[in-house]
Each structure stands twice: as C-alpha cells, then as structure tokens.
Amino acid sequence: MNNFGNKVKNKIYAFLFWQTSFGEYLNKRYDLSVFFKYSFTNKKTNSKQSKIASLTKDYHIVEKGLALPYTRNEFGKQKIIKLIKDAKLYFNEYGKDEIILDIKSCLSEYYEFNKMNNIDLNNEYFKSISSFISDESNKGIGGTKIITKKEIETATNFDFETFVKTRSSIRDFDISDLDITLIEKAIDLARYTPSVCNRQSWGAHLYTNNKKVLEVLEFQNGHGGFKESIKGVIVITTNVAMFTKLETNQIFIDGGLFAMSMMYALHFQNIGSCPLNTCMPYIDEIKLKKKVGINENERVIMMIAIGNLKEEFKVAISNRRDLNQILTYHN
Ligand SMILES: Cc1cc2nc3c(=O)[nH]c(=O)nc-3n(C[C@H](O)[C@H](O)[C@H](O)COP(=O)(O)O)c2cc1C
Known part of the structure; x- marks a missing residue:
C-alpha cells in the first residue's frame, strides 16, 4: 500500500478503535473467535495442551475431594471412570508423561483412602483403578499433602506489610544489565499462583x-x-487451549493473578517492575504475537517492564482509596 493509502487506513483504524464502540465489539469478537478456535470446547482443534488441561481439571477434582474435611467413601465414581478412560486415550496418543504419573499418584491415594475405610475393593471399579495405577503410584505428584499451622506461622513470620508497601511501579531503572537468574527465580516462584482447576495456562515471554x-x-x-530506562520486558500470556466453557473471562483472571505474583516475586528479588497495559485493538495483538514469537492461541494479558534498582529514585505515590470505600460488610 502507498503512503497515502496507509495514512487513510491508519485514520480509519484510529477512529474505529478509539472513537467508536464498534471497535470494542470487534475486540470482544476476537476474544470469542480465539476462544472458540482453541479452547477445549472445540473437539476439532483439541491440542495436547488442551488434553493435559482437561485431564488436570478432572484429576484435580479427585485431589480436592481427598482434601475435604469429610471425604465421602467412593466419591466421584463416574468422574473417575471418565478420567481413567481419557488418561488411557492420552497415554495411547502421547505415551507416559508427567500428567499420567500425577493422575496415577492421585488415584492411588483415592484407592488407599477407600481401602482404609474398609470399602470392598473387589469389584470392577476398584480393579480398573488398581490396574491403571499398576506399580507407578510413587512416580508422580498428585493427591494431598499435610501442612501444619505451625509451618504457616513460621513462614509468615516476616513483615509482609512493609514488603507489600515497598513495591511500587518503577519508571526509572538503573542502567546495569539484568541478572537473568534472578528473573528466572521470580518466574519460578510465580508458578505457585493459584489457577482455575490448577491448569496453569500461563506464559511468560522474556525479552532482554x-x-x-x-x-x-x-x-x-x-x-x-x-522507554530508554527499560532493560527488559515480560509479556504475560495465557493459553486459550487450557480453558473450557464459561471461561472466557477466566483467561484474564488467571493471567492477572500470575502477573501480580510475578511482580511480588520480582520485588522479592529486588528487581524493579512496572506493569504495562495491553489495551490494544485486536489487530495489534495479532501483529504483536506474530512479531515477537507468541503463539496465536495465547492471549496477551499485560506486560511487565523490568530493570535493576537505582540507589535512589522517585515513584508516583498512587494514593489508595480508603478501606471503607472498598470493604462492604454484609451481616
Ligand atoms: C494492568 C496494569 C496496567 C498498567 N499499565 C501501565 C502503563 O501502561 N504505564 C504505566 O506507567 N503504568 C501502568 N500501570 C501501573 C499503574 O499506574 C500503577 O500500578 C498504579 O498507579 C498503582 O501504583 P503502584 O503500582 O506504584 O502501587 C499499570 C498497572 C496495571 C495493574
């Protein structure tokens, strides 16, 4: 396209997305089109990642059941029968990997729980569980673990208030190069963010x-x-392939939570960060993904600018609303 053509195109584009509600509609339509194409509601495009997410969702139901105050004997029969069937299909297609071993480990605890409660295991249901687990119950990480109040009290015995209140969005970084190992550590810690059914759809694209x-x-x-001060950018994404029905918003919730954990983890590593919005027309999201190596099935949640801390620097105060404007008591 010639210069004039480009100018006209940009004008129409700017008008559409910044001056009209129709641009908003187009963005939402993109949301849905990516969701319908890649989420695991779409059986046609069901990728390996979708299958892992679906299996994780289903075996996590068992883990959760085992962690309840009063776990019912033989709970979740139909779900477990389906889980084993799907796990076998997955195994036939991709072989034995972490997800299969985690399911085995989780079902092994389920089996032992019922055994301990003197449930009759001599039937087709429990035999199918036992044969699926075979002798590999200890190779994966699934089921429950014990945590003590004391452990939590010890772990939280530090000044969280100061930690939280000393994090600010930083827009003036040091000129020194980033230590990649510290960033890796921060991303590693952010993996412990909660996510819907533990699906962990996150991506962290690091550019330095x-x-x-x-x-x-x-x-x-x-x-x-x-811009000149920024030493690196992390683009936070979530993989649509790991979501299912009624989860179009969950994509952004899980991504947002992950991003916040990461900013705290960066703060913990003494790396400065500034969250950066990705409020852009969907056409730009498509272009960005193509340009910087992000898959089409990932949604761009936000960016985080990073850099080392100067000895002293200014940040915006960003005063907070009063608690009473946020907290509503419902007695
Ligand atoms: C999703 C999100 C997007 C943001 N985008 C920008 C941005 O594009 N540029 C910027 O300078 N700050 C951005 N911020 C930073 C906010 O201005 C800042 O978080 C807020 O004022 C609170 O200040 P604090 O982070 O220092 O506590 C963003 C924050 C969030 C959570």
Whole structure:
C-alpha cells in the first residue's frame, strides 16, 4: 500500500478503535473467535495442551475431594471412570508423561483412602483403578499433602506489610544489565499462583535484548518518557487451549493473578517492575504475537517492564482509596 493509502487506513483504524464502540465489539469478537478456535470446547482443534488441561481439571477434582474435611467413601465414581478412560486415550496418543504419573499418584491415594475405610475393593471399579495405577503410584505428584499451622506461622513470620508497601511501579531503572537468574527465580516462584482447576495456562515471554524490547514496546502505549530506562520486558500470556466453557473471562483472571505474583516475586528479588497495559485493538495483538514469537492461541494479558534498582529514585505515590470505600460488610 502507498503512503497515502496507509495514512487513510491508519485514520480509519484510529477512529474505529478509539472513537467508536464498534471497535470494542470487534475486540470482544476476537476474544470469542480465539476462544472458540482453541479452547477445549472445540473437539476439532483439541491440542495436547488442551488434553493435559482437561485431564488436570478432572484429576484435580479427585485431589480436592481427598482434601475435604469429610471425604465421602467412593466419591466421584463416574468422574473417575471418565478420567481413567481419557488418561488411557492420552497415554495411547502421547505415551507416559508427567500428567499420567500425577493422575496415577492421585488415584492411588483415592484407592488407599477407600481401602482404609474398609470399602470392598473387589469389584470392577476398584480393579480398573488398581490396574491403571499398576506399580507407578510413587512416580508422580498428585493427591494431598499435610501442612501444619505451625509451618504457616513460621513462614509468615516476616513483615509482609512493609514488603507489600515497598513495591511500587518503577519508571526509572538503573542502567546495569539484568541478572537473568534472578528473573528466572521470580518466574519460578510465580508458578505457585493459584489457577482455575490448577491448569496453569500461563506464559511468560522474556525479552532482554534491547532491539527486541523496543519491538515489544512498539505495541504498548503507556511507557512514554521511560522507554530508554527499560532493560527488559515480560509479556504475560495465557493459553486459550487450557480453558473450557464459561471461561472466557477466566483467561484474564488467571493471567492477572500470575502477573501480580510475578511482580511480588520480582520485588522479592529486588528487581524493579512496572506493569504495562495491553489495551490494544485486536489487530495489534495479532501483529504483536506474530512479531515477537507468541503463539496465536495465547492471549496477551499485560506486560511487565523490568530493570535493576537505582540507589535512589522517585515513584508516583498512587494514593489508595480508603478501606471503607472498598470493604462492604454484609451481616
Ligand atoms: C494492568 C496494569 C496496567 C498498567 N499499565 C501501565 C502503563 O501502561 N504505564 C504505566 O506507567 N503504568 C501502568 N500501570 C501501573 C499503574 O499506574 C500503577 O500500578 C498504579 O498507579 C498503582 O501504583 P503502584 O503500582 O506504584 O502501587 C499499570 C498497572 C496495571 C495493574
């Protein structure tokens, strides 16, 4: 397209997405189109990731059941029969990997729980569980674990208030290079964020090469005045393939929670961060993903600008609303 053509195109584009509600509608339509194409409601495009997510969702139901105050004997029969059937299908297609071993480990605890409660195991249901587990119950990580109040009290015996209140969005980083191992550690810690049915759909795309950082920031509209200071960018994504019906919003909730954990983990590593919005027309999201190596089935949740801390620097106060404006008592 020639220059004039481009100018006209950009004008129409800017008008559509920033001046009309129709742009909002188009963005929502993109939300749904990606969801219908990749989520595991769509049996046609069911990827390995979708199958892992679906199996995780289903075996997590068993884990949760085992962690209740009063677990029912033989609970979840139909769900467990389906879980074993799906796990076998998965195994036939992809072989034995972590997910299969985790399911075995979880079902082994379920089996032992029923055994301990003197449930008759001499029937087709329990035989199918036992044969599925075979002798591999200890190779995976599934089921429940014991935590003590004391452990939690010991772990939380630090000044959380100061920790939380010393994190700020930083827009003035040190010029020194980032220590990648510290960032890896922060991302590693962020993996402990809760997620819907433990599906952990997250992606963390890390860019530290200056050229790449600038390429990513090209699509972001909130870094005016501190672009040069930014030493790295993490683009937080969630994989739509790991979601199912009624979860179009969950994609952003899980991604948002992951991003917050990451910012706290970066803070813990003394790496400065600034969350960056990705409020962009869907056309830009498509372009960004293509340009910086993010898969089409990932949704871009937000970016996090990172850099080392200067000895002293200014941050915006960002005063908080009063608690009474947020907390509503319902007695
Ligand atoms: C999702 C999200 C997007 C944000 N986008 C931007 C941005 O584009 N540019 C920016 O300078 N700050 C951005 N911020 C930072 C907010 O301005 C900041 O979090 C808020 O004022 C609270 O301040 P604090 O983070 O220092 O506590 C964003 C924050 C969030 C959570």
